[in-house]
Amino acid sequence: MNRSGIKDALQLGASDTNYPPDSLSKFGLGLKSAAFSQGEQLEVVSSEGNDPFAKYVVSLPEIRERREYGAVQEELSPNDCELIRNYLPERRGTIIRITEVRTKNHPSIRATFRELQQKLGIIYYYMMPALRIYLVDKEGGKTQCEPYDVLFAEEADRNGDLNEFEWDGQTTRWIQRQREITLDPADNVKARIEVTQLPYPPIFENPAEIRKKYNISAGNYGFYVYRNKRLLSWAESFEIITQDQDFYAFRGRILIDSSADEVFNIDVKKSQLHLSEEAHRALSDGSDHFKRKSKKAWKSASEERLRRLNEDSLGQANDIASEIELPEELPGELPDPDKYEEIDRRRKSVSEKQKTRLKDLAKEMAEEIPEFPEIETESNGEFTEEQLQTVVTAEGATINDRIFMVSITEDNVLWEPFYYSNQDCVRINKFHRFSRLIYEDNKDNGTLTVFLNLLLLHMSAAEFYVIQSNSRFKQEQIESILAEYRRVVTDYLAHLCREYSQLLPSDS
Amino acid sequence: MGAVVIGIKDRFIGNNRAYIYIIYSRSWQFAYVGETNSRNGIIGRLNQHVDVSGSLRQHLFEKQGVDLDHVNDLTVFSYTLPARPEYIGVERVHRRGIEYLTQTSLRDVSGDLEPFLKIVSNVSYSDTCSLKSIRSIAAKIIGEFVSTYSKEVG
Secondary structure, X not given: OOHHHHHHHHOOOOOHHHOOOOOOOOOOOHHHHHHHOOEEEEEEEEEOOOOOOEEEEEEHHHXXXXXXXXXXXXXXXXXXXXXXXXXXXXXXXXXXXXXXXXXXXXXXXXXXXXXXXXXXXXXXXXXOOOOOOEEEOOOOOEEEOOOOOOOOHHHHHHHOEOOOOOOOOOOOEEEEEEEEEEEEOOOOEEEEEEEEEOOOHHHOOOHHHHHHHHOOOOOOOEEEEEEOOEEEEEEEOOOOOOOOHHHOOEEEEEEEOHHHHHHHOOOOOOOOOOOOHHHHXXXXXXXXXXXXXXXXHHHHHHHHHHHHOOOOHHHHHHHHHXXXXXXXXXXXXXXXXXXXXHHHHHHHHHHHHHHHHHHHHHHHHHHHOOOOOOOOOOOOOOOOHHHHHHHHOOOOOOOOOOEEEEOOOHHHOOEEEEEEOOEEEEEEEOOOHHHHHHHOOOOOOXXXXXXXXXXXXXXXXXXXXXXXXXXXXXXXXXXXXHHHHHHHHHHHHHHHHHHOHHHOOOOO | OOOOOOOOOOOOOOOOOOEEEEEEEOOOOEEEEEXXXXXXXXXXXXXXXXXXXXXXXXXXXXXXXXXXXXXOOEEEEEEEOOOOHHHHOOOOHHHHHHHHHHHHHHHHHHOOOOOOOEEOOOOOOOHHHHXXXXXXXXXXXXXXXXXHHHHOOO
16 A cells, blocks of 8 residues: 555545455455454555555554544554565565553454464465465464365365265265355345255264364354355354254354345444345245254254164164064964965965065165165166165165165055065155154154054055955955055145144154 | 136146145245145145145245235245155154255345345254255255246236
8 A cells, every 4th residue: 555545544434436346345344343352553554566665553542631532643563664675575575563451351463373373274264375364473483374174175075065964073065065156136146055964073082182173162154155265154044044953063154245235234343244034035945954054964963872872763663673573373363374485475476466566666765865876677677676775775774674764655655565584574754744854853762763664664564464364355455545544644644744743752 | 896717727636746835926035935845735825825824824924024915926836845754754853854955055045036026034053954866956946936037027
């Protein structure tokens, strides 16, 4: 800056029109308010290169005495000259100095350096490494600030998109890769948004280190808003990301330029953002998706941790189920040798139908579940046993499980009997409202979920039993009636959850 | 005074059908996205919306300060969902997934429409949004809506 530029910079307030379109400046108050929040005196030494360095000082004690705001020109001090020699060898640039720093209740120098180092890396992330920032201590020790990506996007690129149901909590994943959103259709104001899910610290042996590395804590989750590539707002909630520990791993970034200033209602310190109603609705609608994924992933990782500790209810139910041998005949039903042949035929028929069902499932899952691979059949059109195992063990199950939580059931029913590896099994529809009521709203009630899992397993097994052993009716008739029964129960339970949700118990 | 002819094809049929609909007005520049498996189809649902306590009427007034009675160019775009149990059943989690993606996608393009539209409906995310079929249907709906809207004479 030349003398006139320094004087302009030290004026109080400036019109928007004084700044170029991508400027970081807006109101003409930032330099002064930032400086005087730390100390009593602001000094600016600057030159464009054509003229000698000029120095102006704004001193709060003198302003109080004069009762008038203003800057005073001063001669360069020996210390100014030394700084120019050391840091501005081309004899152009600017030195800003804050003196008479208030030390009362101020953190230690070391703590301030540590905090500054990380914060500067976050604030100027997009400007680095072109912009080099050094922290220099009194002894001349120099530390360069490194860019710090709060989203850990490179890690997310390596690990891919978040599947909230299967995430083990150990990797950073994309919840939303960068995309454009419309904040206000009337002025067609756009922003770019991206969201990642950071790791789940408790799953690690060294959770404290993970928390430190990723800066995971109460004050750091939410949206980081960058205006013209400089951080404007740190971990903003916008009253959309509520205070909830389950959101600790949620990191969002919103990139805007000056065209979005109106919808963000940026205040004079550029530290408070108040979204317009329209922009708030746009962000809130879009974020519903991110929040649900993030929260579910956090819970999923928490369940994974419990599973590892062998305390999860699905694992527990499967452990119990692995011990269960169902009776071939019930008390009071005497074995009738004449029926053996028919029972055997039906058993084979059920087994064949289940194989067909498994093949259909392979296709349905490849069509519906993004990460499930399309499976090529053998030359005879059949699947290999390994391929079928892939279908059975999808969505986090193990091959010995008998109770499966799944995304797809036949006709979208709550539960679907399933016969695999000579065992009665059950596939439970995790998307059904009743499932969510039990497994999400009442997930702390492990006993309830264990019993429900076992109930559905036994209901499924009972269907196979009736189909195979009841020779008074044709097999197809029984199958058809039981399927219809399941469909009606499914719809009745959906109705219960939908119409009477306020009466139904939940953890919260 | 004047005669108005309203042609109704089969949008009143709700039995074993489900729909995603977008009710909009070009002159008042708003859009409302919804889903229904109502027995009375889209027409039945529209009737509820324009009723005194209808959610379209209420949201339009709350969010835009507009009295629905002043809107004289209400248009309904509706899309019939596949007649599969997950779409036509009591459980609406699949319909909700399509509704969510339709609304958020419409919001994304709302500023590019001529004239632009402000969204006045509320929406909630559903886990089924991750299913390919749900995404595919929502994309088709938005594609068809944008095409229809752009072709209309303002």
